[in-house]
Amino acid sequence: MxxxxxxxxxxxxxxxxxxxxxxxxxxxxxxxxxxxxxxxxxxxxxxxxxxxxxxxxxxxxxxxxxxxxxxxxxxxxxxxxxxxxxxxxxxxxxxxxxxxxxxxxxxxxxxxxxxxxxxxxxxxxxxxxxxxxxxxxxxxxxxxxxxxxxxxxxxxxxxxxxxxxxxxxxxxxxxxSGDAKATLGHDRVAIRLDDARLRRVLDYIHANIDQDLSLAKLSDVACLSKHHFARAFREATGVPPHRYISARRLDHAVSLLKGSQSSLADVAYLCRFSSQATFTRAFRRQVGMSPGEYRRRSAT
The missing domain is CATH 2.60.120.10 (Jelly Rolls)
Structure with a gap:
């Protein structure tokens, strides 16, 4: 704990x-x-x-x-x-x-x-x-x-x-706080993810979709501060980084359910859920059925 x-x-x-x-x-x-x-x-x-x-x-x-x-x-x-x-x-x-x-x-x-x-x-x-x-x-x-x-x-x-x-x-x-005058550097300057850096970040996400993807790691790949990265990523893709990664991990879960014999617990772990139960609830919210039911239907 x-x-x-x-x-x-x-x-x-x-x-x-x-x-x-x-x-x-x-x-x-x-x-x-x-x-x-x-x-x-x-x-x-x-x-x-x-x-x-x-x-x-x-x-x-x-x-x-x-x-x-x-x-x-x-x-x-x-x-x-x-x-x-x-x-x-x-x-x-x-x-x-x-x-x-x-x-x-x-x-x-x-x-x-x-x-x-x-x-x-x-x-x-x-x-x-x-x-x-x-x-x-x-x-x-x-x-x-x-x-x-x-x-x-x-x-x-x-x-x-x-x-x-x-x-x-x-x-x-x-x-x-008494530090109310503290300001974020370059806030008035537009910080953008150019095409090359955006592609580098997206490639990193796809290559490490089953790994821990922290804000610090992604901002390092983009060569930006954590504060500026989240804003720049959203401006470049139209979605915040956590939502983009959630969608890609759902795609990954679908691929695993269709094309592997991995247990549901292993699929949950590979998609970075803390338990099979929370994975099942999230999958059902997005797909409309449980992972087990989706696997059975995909096999027919």
Whole structure:
């Protein structure tokens, strides 16, 4: 179990775990969906930035928390957001009534270090503000998309989560910290994937479709930063990299089901799913039938 899940379990020992990214091989980010009983929550000093998002309204539910003399009392409504930065020790956390469907997103310090490499300054994750009841639709949308990947795994999900977490970190630093003046270099300059570099990236994807295709590896092939690569790839192809890879892996799964004797578990693994069950659900969503049924029909 990754350190993110260990921290979440340590902080919320009595909370029911509904969904977790454990086993998904996400890089530098983790997520858990939990139900919380009314209780006082132990408050370890976090080694990760925690963004908490209420997926649903909990009638009468409130979260009271305090850090460094700053007291916050927040009603739990659908869309409520809380931030707890790295190194901020909370003196007390109290949940007044049971809460349902609370998403916890944990961002590693390495995410902020990567952002620092792309900016004109060196932002500190500890400088992000300790806030409750944040009104920010961008953060809500990023959390909702992470939750969707958490509940319905896709073969390009790891790359998607990298892009989402990168966007979340950039937004937190530039909007909610003392490093708000940190800017991404060359943002005003159009960064494009020319035909040669695009072909190199596409050839790499096709040659390594059953391997781990991270944002860092693809941006290295394109000779661009991770930040600029995702944007340039979408402009060149019309789709974001995770969606392109998901489609190619579905094509790969179809080929394996038709032309090999590989077990369904092996096909799931070769298409980078964490389990046969998540592969089956994703395949059914796209094709309209299970992989086993598709193989049987293709054989007739």
């Amino acid at each position: 990754a350190q993110f899940e260990v921290f979440g379990d340590r902080k919320f020992p009595t909370a029911g775990l509904l969904l977790t990214s454990a086993g998904r091989d996400w890089s530098g980010v983790s997520a858990q969906l939990r139900n919380h009983a009314a209780c006082d929550v132990p408050a370890p000093s976090p080694d990760e930035m925690e963004v908490t998002f209420a997926m649903t309204t909990s009638a009468g539910g409130r979260v009271e928390r305090c850090s460094g003399g700053q007291f916050q009392d927040t009603a739990v409504r659908s869309g409520t957001l809380w931030f707890c930065p790295i190194g901020v020790r909370e003196d007390a956390i109290r949940i007044t009534r049971p809460l349902s469907n609370i998403l916890h997103v944990f961002l590693a310090k390495s995410q902020f270090d990567s952002f620092a490499e792309m900016t004109s300054r060196t932002p500190s994750p500890a400088n992000v503000a300790y806030l409750a009841d944040v009104d920010d639709d961008l953060v809500r949308q990023l959390c909702l998309r992470m939750h969707r990947e958490l509940s319905e795994e896709t073969s390009g999900g790891k790359l998607l989560i990298e892009c989402l977490s990168q966007a979340l970190v950039a937004h937190l630093v530039t909007s909610y």
